[in-house]
Amino acid sequence: MSDDAMVPVALIFGRGEALSVAAMLDAAGIIVHVGGEHYTSVTAHIIAVGGFRLTVPVWQHAEAVAVLTELVAMPEPEPSPDRHRALRRLLKGILIASSVTMAPFVAIHGVKILLAILLSPLIMLQIPVDPRVRGEYFLASDRA
Missing domain, CATH: 3.30.70 (Alpha-Beta Plaits)
Known part of the structure; x- marks a missing residue:
């Protein structure tokens, strides 16, 4: 060589x-x-x-x-012990933001649109951002 x-x-x-x-x-x-x-x-x-x-x-x-x-x-x-706390805060923020944005859609289109909106975050689970x-x-x- x-x-x-x-x-x-x-x-x-x-x-x-x-x-x-x-x-x-x-x-x-x-x-x-x-x-x-x-x-x-x-x-x-x-x-x-x-x-x-x-x-x-x-x-x-x-x-x-x-x-x-x-x-x-x-x-x-x-791993950082604050990771779980940060994850809880993130999920809480997502829940609050999605409930605020879902309310008008549910009022206009009914409960059927609620299922599509609630299942949409599952699409994000397909994106491996940081493979460990x-x-x-x-x-x-x-x-x-």
């Missing part, structure tokens, strides 16, 4: 995580290329196209593995 060949070191499905890991490698002086860096969809298409592939030159693979080994060894952060999967790191030494 030639010295200018690029080998994968990570396959990450979250854009924020991919750019953070790339910045960490860049700060360590490692040349890194992020495949799909400018792809910014909020749908599951990034999973379909294979995620963000981080590649480094063969001659820097060992250094990248050392940096990534330290990263993977770090424990995942604990951990990236795959290629730390084996046989890549170099």
Whole structure:
């Protein structure tokens, strides 16, 4: 394998995580290329196209593995305890806003329109905005 060949070191499905890991490698002086860096969809298409592939030159693979080994060894952060409170406040706001906007429709069109209005938020459940999967790191030494 030639010295200018690029080998994968990570396959990450979250854009924020991919750019953070790339910045960490860049700060360590490692040349890194992020495949799909400018792809910014909020749908599951990034999973379909294979995620963000981080590649480094063969001659820097060992250094990248050392940096990534330290990263993977770090424990995942604990979720915020305020998340449930924020979710309750969001749902309460949605309930208030929808009841205010539904009242005129129900008064004009009757109760049938109420079912369509109440089921419409279920459409939003089809949009995976933040897929919570951990990236795959290629730390084996046989890549170099």
